[in-house]
Amino acid sequence: MDEKNALRALKKKDEAALAWFIDRYAAYVNTIVYNIIGRIMTASDVEEVASDVFLVFWSNADKVKPDKIKAYLGGVARNKAKDKTRELGQDLPLEDDVIGISSVGPEHTFELREQAEMLEKAIRSMQHPDREIFLRHYYYCHPVAQIAEEMKINASTVKTRLRRGRQKLKEILSEGGFDDEIKNLRYDGQYTG
Amino acid sequence: MMKLKISDMMDNIQDDTVLFQIKEIASSDKIKEVAMNKLHANSNTHARTRKVSAMLIAAVLATILLAGTTLAVYYFSMKDLEGPAVQVGGEEAHTLSLNGLKGSPEYEAAQEWERYVEAWYAKGENLAVPDLAPDAYTQYNAFSQDAKDTLDDILSKYNLRMHDAATQVNSLDELYSGLGVSGFMPIVGDNGTFPVSGTFYDDGTFTLNGAAALPDGADVRYQFYCFTKGTFTRVGYLLADVNDFEEWVYTTSHGDDILLAIGANKSILAVNLDKSFVFVNILSGAENSDDNRSSYGAKPVGKRDLEALADSFDFAAIRGLAR
Structure with missing residues (x-):
C-alpha cells in the first residue's frame, strides 16, 4: 500500500488503513509529543496523546491532501501535546515567546x-x-x-x-x-x- | 502595543521540513491498541453500550489487516441535549438542557429539583420572605427548611456539590483574573467595546455573554456556559426544538470534537469535556428573521462561520478550569 491509496482507504473508514498509518508514523508522532510533554507526563500519557492524533486523522481524513500527511500529523501532534501542557497549567520552556508589535494598538486583532x-x-x-x-x-x-x-x-x-x-x-x-x-x-x- | 505569542501563532501552520532525531518511545502496536480501543468505544450509544474485553480487542486487532470493516465514530447528538417540554404562553415548547447530557447526574438532578420547586410554588410553599438571610441554598431557590433538606437529598443522590458564592464579571479580563488563567475566549467584537458580562464560581463553572468576530469581520453574540462536572447548577433550559437544527460533529484544529448545530435563528455549540460540559447558545442562525428577538439585526451565519467560532475557543485552557 502507498500513502495515496492508504489515504483513500482511510477516507472510506478502513481500519486497516489507520493501522498502516500508525505503523508508518507512530515513531514520528511519538517523538513530537514526547519532546513537548515527556518531561512532565508519563509514557502512557504520551501514548494516549499519540493515539488521539491518529483518531483526529481518522475523523479528518477528508481534509488532508496526500502530500501533506506527515505535516498534518505533525501539526496535530504538536497542538495536542501543547494543549496538554496548558491543561496542566505548565508553560513551554521557550525563549521570549511573546513579541510586542509597537505599531499596532492592543485593540487591533489579526485574524x-x-x-x-x-x-x-x-x-x-x-x-x-x-x-x-x-x-x-x-x-x-x-x-x-x-x-x-x-x-x-x-x-x-x-x-x-x-x-x-x-x-x-x-x-x-x-x-x-x-x-x-x-x-x-x-x-x-x-x-x- | 500589541503582544503575540509565537508558539500560539505556530498552531495554525504545518511543517515537515525539519528532520529531528526520532526516539523509540512506544511501539506502533501499543499506539494501535490504544487508538482502536478509543475508536470502538466512541462507536457506542447510550442504548448500545457494550463492554469490550481484552480478548475482543485482540480479536479486532487480529482481523483489521484482513478485512476493511468500517465503524462510525459516535459523539453525542442534539437528541442527547433534549430537555423537558415546558408550557410557554399556554403552548407546549421544546427545550434543550444547558448543563449536561441526558442521563448525566447534572441533568437528572436539575430536572428533579425543578419539579420540586414548581410543585412548591404551585402550592404557595417555599417562598422567599423579605427577612430571609441569604445562604448557599438561596441561589437554588431553596428557602424553606423542607426545601433545603430536599436539595441535600438530591445532591447526595447524584453525588453533586453546591457552588460557592457567585462572582459577577463585566469584562473578559475580570473573568480571566477571577479564574486564574490567561485568555481562552476569542477577541470580543466591536473592537473590544462589546459589553461582556458573566458569572464564575471557584469550582471553575462560569457563564459569559460575549461576542466574537467571524472571519468576514461580522460579530456574532453568544451565551457561553461551562459547568464543572460534579457540581449542581440551577440553570434554565433553552427554548429550542432539536428537529429545527442541522447538526454535525466538527473536529477543531486542536483535535477537540465539537457538536455544532445551525438553526434558522440560533445555533448551538456543545462540548463534553472530561471534567466539564460546555454549551454555547449562538445568537445567530442561517436566516435571522425579523421577528426573532435574539438574532434580530445579526448577520446570518453559515457552517464555516460556526466552525471558525469553535476553533477560536481554547478548550485546552477551559479544560484546566474545573476544580
Missing part, C-alpha cells in the same frame, strides 16, 4: 489566517539554519540545549539565531499591522493607535 500567512512569510524569508532553529524551538518546542546538541552548534548561537528570527517576524507583523491601521483610519475616521 488567525493573517497571522499564519505572516508567520509563514517570516519563516520562508529566514535562511538555513535560522529557519530550522526557529521551527525546532517555537513549533516543535525543542529546548535550546536539545537544538544545540542535535544540530551540533553551541547554545549561544542558537539563541542568537532565535533572536534574529523573532526580529524578522516582528518586522513582517509590523508591516502588516501598519497597513491595517490605515484601513481602520479610513473606516471610522478615528485613529486609535
Whole structure:
C-alpha cells in the first residue's frame, strides 16, 4: 500500500488503513509529543496523546491532501501535546515567546489566517539554519540545549539565531499591522493607535 | 502595543521540513491498541453500550489487516441535549438542557429539583420572605427548611456539590483574573467595546455573554456556559426544538470534537469535556428573521462561520478550569 491509496482507504473508514498509518508514523508522532510533554507526563500519557492524533486523522481524513500527511500529523501532534501542557497549567520552556508589535494598538486583532500567512512569510524569508532553529524551538518546542546538541552548534548561537528570527517576524507583523491601521483610519475616521 | 505569542501563532501552520532525531518511545502496536480501543468505544450509544474485553480487542486487532470493516465514530447528538417540554404562553415548547447530557447526574438532578420547586410554588410553599438571610441554598431557590433538606437529598443522590458564592464579571479580563488563567475566549467584537458580562464560581463553572468576530469581520453574540462536572447548577433550559437544527460533529484544529448545530435563528455549540460540559447558545442562525428577538439585526451565519467560532475557543485552557 502507498500513502495515496492508504489515504483513500482511510477516507472510506478502513481500519486497516489507520493501522498502516500508525505503523508508518507512530515513531514520528511519538517523538513530537514526547519532546513537548515527556518531561512532565508519563509514557502512557504520551501514548494516549499519540493515539488521539491518529483518531483526529481518522475523523479528518477528508481534509488532508496526500502530500501533506506527515505535516498534518505533525501539526496535530504538536497542538495536542501543547494543549496538554496548558491543561496542566505548565508553560513551554521557550525563549521570549511573546513579541510586542509597537505599531499596532492592543485593540487591533489579526485574524488567525493573517497571522499564519505572516508567520509563514517570516519563516520562508529566514535562511538555513535560522529557519530550522526557529521551527525546532517555537513549533516543535525543542529546548535550546536539545537544538544545540542535535544540530551540533553551541547554545549561544542558537539563541542568537532565535533572536534574529523573532526580529524578522516582528518586522513582517509590523508591516502588516501598519497597513491595517490605515484601513481602520479610513473606516471610522478615528485613529486609535 | 500589541503582544503575540509565537508558539500560539505556530498552531495554525504545518511543517515537515525539519528532520529531528526520532526516539523509540512506544511501539506502533501499543499506539494501535490504544487508538482502536478509543475508536470502538466512541462507536457506542447510550442504548448500545457494550463492554469490550481484552480478548475482543485482540480479536479486532487480529482481523483489521484482513478485512476493511468500517465503524462510525459516535459523539453525542442534539437528541442527547433534549430537555423537558415546558408550557410557554399556554403552548407546549421544546427545550434543550444547558448543563449536561441526558442521563448525566447534572441533568437528572436539575430536572428533579425543578419539579420540586414548581410543585412548591404551585402550592404557595417555599417562598422567599423579605427577612430571609441569604445562604448557599438561596441561589437554588431553596428557602424553606423542607426545601433545603430536599436539595441535600438530591445532591447526595447524584453525588453533586453546591457552588460557592457567585462572582459577577463585566469584562473578559475580570473573568480571566477571577479564574486564574490567561485568555481562552476569542477577541470580543466591536473592537473590544462589546459589553461582556458573566458569572464564575471557584469550582471553575462560569457563564459569559460575549461576542466574537467571524472571519468576514461580522460579530456574532453568544451565551457561553461551562459547568464543572460534579457540581449542581440551577440553570434554565433553552427554548429550542432539536428537529429545527442541522447538526454535525466538527473536529477543531486542536483535535477537540465539537457538536455544532445551525438553526434558522440560533445555533448551538456543545462540548463534553472530561471534567466539564460546555454549551454555547449562538445568537445567530442561517436566516435571522425579523421577528426573532435574539438574532434580530445579526448577520446570518453559515457552517464555516460556526466552525471558525469553535476553533477560536481554547478548550485546552477551559479544560484546566474545573476544580
